[in-house]
Every structure is written in C-alpha cells, then in structure tokens.
Amino acid sequence: MLMSDAPSITAPTASDRISDPMLPSPYRVQRARWDTDDTFSLELVPLDSDDIPHFAPGQFNMVYVYGVGEIPISISGDPTRRDLLVHTTRAVGTVTRAMSKLRVEDMLAARGPYGTAWPVAEAHQKDIVIVAGGIGLAPLRPAMYHIMAHREQYGRVVLLYGARTPGDVLYRKQLEQWRAHFDLDVFVTVDRATGSWRGSVGLVTSLIGRAPFDPLNTVALVCGPEVMMRFTTMGLEKRGVDTKNIYVSLERNMKCAIRLCGHCQFGSTFVCKDGPVFRYSQVQSLLTKWEV
Amino acid sequence: MVKISRREGRAAQLIEHHDFQSLFDVLKAKKYRLIGPTVRDGSVVYDEVARVDDLPVGYSDEQEKGSYRLNKSDDHRLFGYGVGPHSWKKFLFPPAVRLWQARRDDGSFQIIPEDYHAEPLALIGVRACELNAIAIQDRVFLDGEYRDPIYAAQREKLFVLAVNCGQAGNTCFCASMHAGPRVTGQFDLAVTEVINGESHYFTVEVGSPRGEEVLSEVPHRPASGEEKALANQIITQTAASMKRSIDTRGIKQRLYASFEHPQWDDIAARCLACGNCTQVCPTCFCSTVEDVTDLSGNTADRWRKWDSCFTTDFSYIVGGSIRSSVKSRYRQWMTHKLATWIEQFGTSGCVGCGRCITWCPVGIDITEEIAALRAEKQPATAVEAAKEDVSYADV
Known part of the structure; x- marks a missing residue:
C-alpha cells in the first residue's frame, strides 16, 4: 500500500470538531501587514471559540474570503500559541488579492487544519537542515518555532534561505533574530543583489555545501518552488543525506482539502491528505516527471 | 472490483x-x-x-x-x-x-x-x-x-x-x-x-x-x-455475448510503466478533452466549488459542482496548469480509473459499463486503448520508462 512505510507525520485533524467538513469558522483580522512588496501576513482571532484548533507545523487551512472563494494556505504562526492564527501568502490570485485588501476588524473564515506535518518529533537528537525558497519559509516557520522551543532535543540546526532579491526576503527581522542565536546557523542568500545588499548572492542550493551538519544524522525540511526542491534534494543527497530523511512540502490545486474533490491527486496520493509534507523518497519518481 | x-x-x-x-x-x-x-x-x-x-x-x-x-x-x-x-x-x-x-x-x-x-x-x-x-x-x-x-x-x-x-x-x-x-x-x-x-x-x-x-x-x-x-x-x-473486455492482469504496473508510452500522444490527437467520459462515468467523483453572490452582494452561496479532470483549470496552481496537455489529462483520467484508484480505494474505478465509449464524441474506446498500451511492440523509450517506473509503483 501507498503510505505503509510512511513516517508518522499524521497530525491532529478537524474531523471530530466539525460535523460538516466543508463548513468554515469565522475569524477576525487582528493585524495585517505587508512582509514584502507582494507578500502579506494576517493575524486572525477566532470568533466562535477562544482558541484556534490545534495544528502541527506544516499543516494548512482552507481560507475563505466572503463572496470570492476559498484556497489552501499553510499556517505560519507559532503552534504553541492558541489565541492567534497566522497566515502568510502572496497576493497573486483572486482570493489572495482580496485577502490582501482586508483590514483590521474585517472578517474571513477558515477551516482546518489539514494534511501531514513536518516530522519535528521524529527528528529528535538529529541535526536539522531547513531549506526554504521565497515564500516557502512560511510553512516552515512553525517548525522553526517548535524547534526553537525544544532546542535541547535537536543537534545542530541550520536554516538556509534564498529569496529572489533582498526586497523579497520574508520575515527579515525574525531571520536576523534567529541569526543572532549561538545555537542556530542561519544563512541567507539572494538570486540577484539590489541596492545596498552585501550579503550572499546565489541560489539557495549553493549554501548546502558549506552548511554545518552531519549528513548521516540529519533530517532536512525543504519548501519552495518544485524546481528549487529538486535541486536542493540533489545537493543534500550529494552531501550524503538519505532521501528518506528529506521532507518536502508540495502545492496542488485543492477545492475540498478532505480527500473528496479529486483535484490534488499526485500519482496515487492526495496531496491534501497524504501531503502536503512528503518524505522525498516517496514522491521522487513522480516529481521527476512532467504533468503527473 | x-x-x-x-x-x-x-x-x-x-x-x-x-x-x-x-x-x-x-x-x-x-x-x-x-x-x-x-x-x-x-x-x-x-x-x-x-x-x-x-x-x-x-x-x-x-x-x-x-x-x-x-x-x-x-x-x-x-x-x-x-x-x-x-x-x-x-x-x-x-x-x-x-x-x-x-x-x-x-x-x-x-x-x-x-x-x-x-x-x-x-x-x-x-x-x-x-x-x-x-x-x-x-x-x-x-x-x-x-x-x-x-x-x-x-x-x-x-x-x-x-x-x-x-x-x-x-x-x-x-x-x-x-x-x-x-x-x-x-x-x-x-x-x-x-x-x-x-x-x-x-x-x-x-x-x-x-x-x-x-x-x-x-x-x-x-x-x-x-x-x-x-x-x-x-x-x-x-x-x-459480451464483445468487449479489458485484461486487468497486472494493469496497475502496466499503466505505471506506460507513463511515456507513445499511445498517449495517439489518444491526445483524437481526444477533445470535452469531459463527457467523466460526466457519464458512474464512479467519477471529482467536484469543484463556486461562489455565487446575489446582486446586492449581501448573500454569497457556496456551491459544489461536478468537475472533470479534462479541464486545464482542474490542476491550476499559481504559475499555470499542472496538466496543460490533453495527453496528460487523458493519461491522468485513465491511470486514475484503472490503476491509482486501486491504491487509493482498494478497488478499480471501472465497472465496465461502457458509457465512456458510447458517449465519447470521437469514439475513444478505453478497452482498445488499454489493449494498445499492452501491445507487445513498444518503442525503446517506453521500455526504458518501464524500468524506471518500478519505483513509481512502489511509491
């Protein structure tokens, strides 16, 4: 069977919380801010309960904007904070553009969380390498929060982040804070330097070679464009990381997020249920084909 | 079944x-x-x-x-x-x-x-x-x-x-x-x-x-x-008296191994991607959602409607459709119906009712296409793909 050798990357689900699985819950915008020119974050508080549903790092919600539509967005807040739901997304489609126009006190609705999670519990005592490209940092941030809150349970922790330009660097302040930690190795690079940037220039894959981790005792969490994830995995494999220990998060069209609409099929998997976080070895042969 | x-x-x-x-x-x-x-x-x-x-x-x-x-x-x-x-x-x-x-x-x-x-x-x-x-x-x-x-x-x-x-x-x-x-x-x-x-x-x-x-x-x-x-x-x-049949032996592996088979191009040259087969199929279950607002804008209804994997919209994500070619969409439909369905639900997705054959406006016949995919003579590329695809079956 498909996922028989899958790691235990299952996570709590909403199934026993709501009877009609397509019915979202209302939220109020508490804070809205632009992270970059095209990427914004919303902080949301639940209106019909005190707490947001418990979620695991890597899971996503279906977010609904009144009269416009509903889309899957990964959760990018701190999983220990139950009072606040944080979503970071780019304003590129109809729904995300409408979302970007929401102001404090405006309402939207969300349901979830759905999908598999980053294997943060399974990675205890191991080195962690997080590789993020562009907005791929958003679904990885809850994993960073978790790891930082349980820092003693891990070996070396490395964050490699690449953005197109210095202006596209997401969560810049937070990256700088993390970089100030003595027990974190944070490397940031940009594809193209602009303005006064004097940092690293080059693809995020170029950071893999010099990153300090033990390839034989490492769990890698990778999120970004698919082509970036393919090359990142190649780089990690070259360093000696087994593809079984590399995890990627995939994006596919989703209408229901509950394995019923059929849209997110990827080979025999449903990305909403079997993903979005996959062990790379499970999807490698699919990811190297076109139009699967 | x-x-x-x-x-x-x-x-x-x-x-x-x-x-x-x-x-x-x-x-x-x-x-x-x-x-x-x-x-x-x-x-x-x-x-x-x-x-x-x-x-x-x-x-x-x-x-x-x-x-x-x-x-x-x-x-x-x-x-x-x-x-x-x-x-x-x-x-x-x-x-x-x-x-x-x-x-x-x-x-x-x-x-x-x-x-x-x-x-x-x-x-x-x-x-x-x-x-x-x-x-x-x-x-x-x-x-x-x-x-x-x-x-x-x-x-x-x-x-x-x-x-x-x-x-x-x-x-x-x-x-x-x-x-x-x-x-x-x-x-x-x-x-x-x-x-x-x-x-x-x-x-x-x-x-x-x-x-x-x-x-x-x-x-x-x-x-x-x-x-x-x-x-x-x-x-x-x-x-x-039934004239048509599908040889279901090892069909899952056969289809996984046929990802690069030239027959898909042959089908794509005929397929209109109209989605008729998915609408008449008694097992096809894909759906989409639509938001409909009234003129005042004060009511927004959310509808679920039948959808078809033959549209380009079906697999659209930012940057484009995952399955932009007709070839890939027909391949998805048939591979799902006869192969990945087995992994997903423990049964084939096909019951042999023949509707997709009858109601296809250009007469594409799933039983003939499977037979063609199974044909002995395969170009080298397909044989190579078959080797490589062993891992696909094990996903």
Missing part, C-alpha cells in the same frame, strides 16, 4: 408481468419516490417514474463507439436495453448542490449551514455494474477520514430494485471487470426478466429484510426450477 458476497437467501420467487405495477404501488405507499429508466430526448435516462408504463417498455438500444440509438419493438420487455448516459450517482452525488450560505451584515458575515434533506428513493432497474459503481463511490465518499454528509444522508434512504441484464450492449465489458452482468449483492430485491412464449415474468431474489417486506405485499409465488433455470440461462448468455 469490489467483492460482494452472494447473499444466501430463500428460494427464488416470481412476479408475473401483470403484477409488476403492484411493486411500484407498494413502494409508493411506503413513501418512496420512484426513480427509474425512462425515455427522454432519444435516450434512456433516470428520472421519476410513477407507473410501469413510464419505463422504456419495448425499447432496445444500439450502442457503439460514439453512438447511441433507441429502437422500439413490439415486445413488452421492461428492461430490454442497456445503460444510458445517466447513472445513479446524480442522486447520491448531485451535479450541483449548495454547501452553505454566507450573509453579510454591517462589515461582518455569518455562515449558514445547509440542511441536507434526503428523501427516500426507490431506484428501479439498477444494473450489476451500477451497483458496483455505488459500492465504489461508497468507499470514496464514506470510508475516508471525512464523510460526505450529502452522500451519506441519501445513501441511507435508498431502496434498490436491481435487474440482471438480459442483453449485453456493444460497449459493455462488465464481465471482464468482474462487475456484472449478474447482480450479486447490495440490493433489496433483484429481478430477472423472462419472456418465454406467452409467459412474461420476473424471477425475484430477496436481498434484505426490507426487500422481503415489500415483496410480501406484492402478488408473487415461488419460481419453479425451470423458471429459475431460464432466468439463469439469460444472465449466462448475456455474459457470454
């Missing part, structure tokens, strides 16, 4: 043709809305029927790749035709259904859940392939972590009057999919129509206590050994 254990019921019973209306009357008296085959716009569709005369009495059909024709004959056969463009899925999985409403008021909005009212339906004349299709959709809609509440509500309110097929349509291949033509379970009553000289009767098998109860109110008698044998013979003949 979904394996359904044959119910060891009591001895077969018999209803005379002139008493068949009484079966309708009893079901109506039990507050069922009767849905059955009826003729509309030149084809057999499923809709409300009140009387036996509403059925396509005396009709037979001719089906071929991309063609369907109804013929009227002099006999009074009630079920002398095969399946038409409709399937029962439209009652369990409605083509369009409102999921909920949002009402805006003063800057905020409220979500109003929909009440799903399922009315008791008696499905008249359900074929073996269709029962298997329902069993497959049961797995899709009911067996996952999340159940579809609309499907679940309607599923519990069905009375199933099944019919053993007395003839194989030209596009039928249910026997090879182990999905017919004999009904083997999941029904309340199952009948076989027999015309023998002057006599016209239905042998009846009881499949549930509910079926038993209904039958008890309809004039009937035990079928004789000869009458039963005749009915049996009809079903056996139907199976034997």
Whole structure:
C-alpha cells in the first residue's frame, strides 16, 4: 500500500470538531501587514471559540474570503500559541488579492487544519537542515518555532534561505533574530543583489555545501518552488543525506482539502491528505516527471 | 472490483408481468419516490417514474463507439436495453448542490449551514455494474477520514430494485471487470426478466429484510426450477455475448510503466478533452466549488459542482496548469480509473459499463486503448520508462 512505510507525520485533524467538513469558522483580522512588496501576513482571532484548533507545523487551512472563494494556505504562526492564527501568502490570485485588501476588524473564515506535518518529533537528537525558497519559509516557520522551543532535543540546526532579491526576503527581522542565536546557523542568500545588499548572492542550493551538519544524522525540511526542491534534494543527497530523511512540502490545486474533490491527486496520493509534507523518497519518481 | 458476497437467501420467487405495477404501488405507499429508466430526448435516462408504463417498455438500444440509438419493438420487455448516459450517482452525488450560505451584515458575515434533506428513493432497474459503481463511490465518499454528509444522508434512504441484464450492449465489458452482468449483492430485491412464449415474468431474489417486506405485499409465488433455470440461462448468455473486455492482469504496473508510452500522444490527437467520459462515468467523483453572490452582494452561496479532470483549470496552481496537455489529462483520467484508484480505494474505478465509449464524441474506446498500451511492440523509450517506473509503483 501507498503510505505503509510512511513516517508518522499524521497530525491532529478537524474531523471530530466539525460535523460538516466543508463548513468554515469565522475569524477576525487582528493585524495585517505587508512582509514584502507582494507578500502579506494576517493575524486572525477566532470568533466562535477562544482558541484556534490545534495544528502541527506544516499543516494548512482552507481560507475563505466572503463572496470570492476559498484556497489552501499553510499556517505560519507559532503552534504553541492558541489565541492567534497566522497566515502568510502572496497576493497573486483572486482570493489572495482580496485577502490582501482586508483590514483590521474585517472578517474571513477558515477551516482546518489539514494534511501531514513536518516530522519535528521524529527528528529528535538529529541535526536539522531547513531549506526554504521565497515564500516557502512560511510553512516552515512553525517548525522553526517548535524547534526553537525544544532546542535541547535537536543537534545542530541550520536554516538556509534564498529569496529572489533582498526586497523579497520574508520575515527579515525574525531571520536576523534567529541569526543572532549561538545555537542556530542561519544563512541567507539572494538570486540577484539590489541596492545596498552585501550579503550572499546565489541560489539557495549553493549554501548546502558549506552548511554545518552531519549528513548521516540529519533530517532536512525543504519548501519552495518544485524546481528549487529538486535541486536542493540533489545537493543534500550529494552531501550524503538519505532521501528518506528529506521532507518536502508540495502545492496542488485543492477545492475540498478532505480527500473528496479529486483535484490534488499526485500519482496515487492526495496531496491534501497524504501531503502536503512528503518524505522525498516517496514522491521522487513522480516529481521527476512532467504533468503527473 | 469490489467483492460482494452472494447473499444466501430463500428460494427464488416470481412476479408475473401483470403484477409488476403492484411493486411500484407498494413502494409508493411506503413513501418512496420512484426513480427509474425512462425515455427522454432519444435516450434512456433516470428520472421519476410513477407507473410501469413510464419505463422504456419495448425499447432496445444500439450502442457503439460514439453512438447511441433507441429502437422500439413490439415486445413488452421492461428492461430490454442497456445503460444510458445517466447513472445513479446524480442522486447520491448531485451535479450541483449548495454547501452553505454566507450573509453579510454591517462589515461582518455569518455562515449558514445547509440542511441536507434526503428523501427516500426507490431506484428501479439498477444494473450489476451500477451497483458496483455505488459500492465504489461508497468507499470514496464514506470510508475516508471525512464523510460526505450529502452522500451519506441519501445513501441511507435508498431502496434498490436491481435487474440482471438480459442483453449485453456493444460497449459493455462488465464481465471482464468482474462487475456484472449478474447482480450479486447490495440490493433489496433483484429481478430477472423472462419472456418465454406467452409467459412474461420476473424471477425475484430477496436481498434484505426490507426487500422481503415489500415483496410480501406484492402478488408473487415461488419460481419453479425451470423458471429459475431460464432466468439463469439469460444472465449466462448475456455474459457470454459480451464483445468487449479489458485484461486487468497486472494493469496497475502496466499503466505505471506506460507513463511515456507513445499511445498517449495517439489518444491526445483524437481526444477533445470535452469531459463527457467523466460526466457519464458512474464512479467519477471529482467536484469543484463556486461562489455565487446575489446582486446586492449581501448573500454569497457556496456551491459544489461536478468537475472533470479534462479541464486545464482542474490542476491550476499559481504559475499555470499542472496538466496543460490533453495527453496528460487523458493519461491522468485513465491511470486514475484503472490503476491509482486501486491504491487509493482498494478497488478499480471501472465497472465496465461502457458509457465512456458510447458517449465519447470521437469514439475513444478505453478497452482498445488499454489493449494498445499492452501491445507487445513498444518503442525503446517506453521500455526504458518501464524500468524506471518500478519505483513509481512502489511509491
């Protein structure tokens, strides 16, 4: 069977919380801010309960904007904070553009969380390498929060982040804070330097070679464009990381997020249920084909 | 196929043709809305029927790749035709259904859940392939972590009057999919129509206590050994006369290994990507959602509608459609139906009803295409792909 050798990357689900699985819950915008020119974050508080549903790092919600539509967005807040739901997304489609126009006190609705999670519990005592490209940092941030809150349970922790330009660097302040930690190795690079940037220039894959981790005792969490994830995995494999220990998060069209609409099929998997976080070895042969 | 254990019921019973209306009357008296085959716009569709005369009495059909024709004959056969463009899925999985409403008021909005009212339906004349299709959709809609509440509500309110097929349509291949033509379970009553000289009767098998109860109110008698044998013979003949088939041996691996097969290009040159096959397929379950606002903008309805993997929108994500070529979309449909479905739901997604063959406007025949994919002679690229794809099967 498909996922028989899958790691235990299952996570709590909403199934026993709501009877009609397509019915979202209302939220109020508490804070809205632009992270970059095209990427914004919303902080949301639940209106019909005190707490947001418990979620695991890597899971996503279906977010609904009144009269416009509903889309899957990964959760990018701190999983220990139950009072606040944080979503970071780019304003590129109809729904995300409408979302970007929401102001404090405006309402939207969300349901979830759905999908598999980053294997943060399974990675205890191991080195962690997080590789993020562009907005791929958003679904990885809850994993960073978790790891930082349980820092003693891990070996070396490395964050490699690449953005197109210095202006596209997401969560810049937070990256700088993390970089100030003595027990974190944070490397940031940009594809193209602009303005006064004097940092690293080059693809995020170029950071893999010099990153300090033990390839034989490492769990890698990778999120970004698919082509970036393919090359990142190649780089990690070259360093000696087994593809079984590399995890990627995939994006596919989703209408229901509950394995019923059929849209997110990827080979025999449903990305909403079997993903979005996959062990790379499970999807490698699919990811190297076109139009699967 | 979904394996359904044959119910060891009591001895077969018999209803005379002139008493068949009484079966309708009893079901109506039990507050069922009767849905059955009826003729509309030149084809057999499923809709409300009140009387036996509403059925396509005396009709037979001719089906071929991309063609369907109804013929009227002099006999009074009630079920002398095969399946038409409709399937029962439209009652369990409605083509369009409102999921909920949002009402805006003063800057905020409220979500109003929909009440799903399922009315008791008696499905008249359900074929073996269709029962298997329902069993497959049961797995899709009911067996996952999340159940579809609309499907679940309607599923519990069905009375199933099944019919053993007395003839194989030209596009039928249910026997090879182990999905017919004999009904083997999941029904309340199952009948076989027999015309023998002057006599016209239905042998009846009881499949549930509910079926038993209904039958008890309809004039009937035990079928004789000869009458039963005749009915049996009809079903056996139907199976034997089926012309089309799919070789299902190792089909999953075969399709996984055929990802780069040149046959997909050949199909793509013919396929219009119209999605007809997915609409007529009794197991296709894909859906999309649509938001509809009223003119004032104060009400926004969220609808679920049937969707098809043949549209480019289906796999659209920022940056473009994942399956932009027709080739990749046909490959997805067929690979899903016959291969990945097995991994997802423990059963093939195909019951061999032949609708996708009949209703394809350019006559693409899934049985022929599978045979072509299985053909011995494969270009080197496909052989290479087959090697490489071993890992795909193990995903």
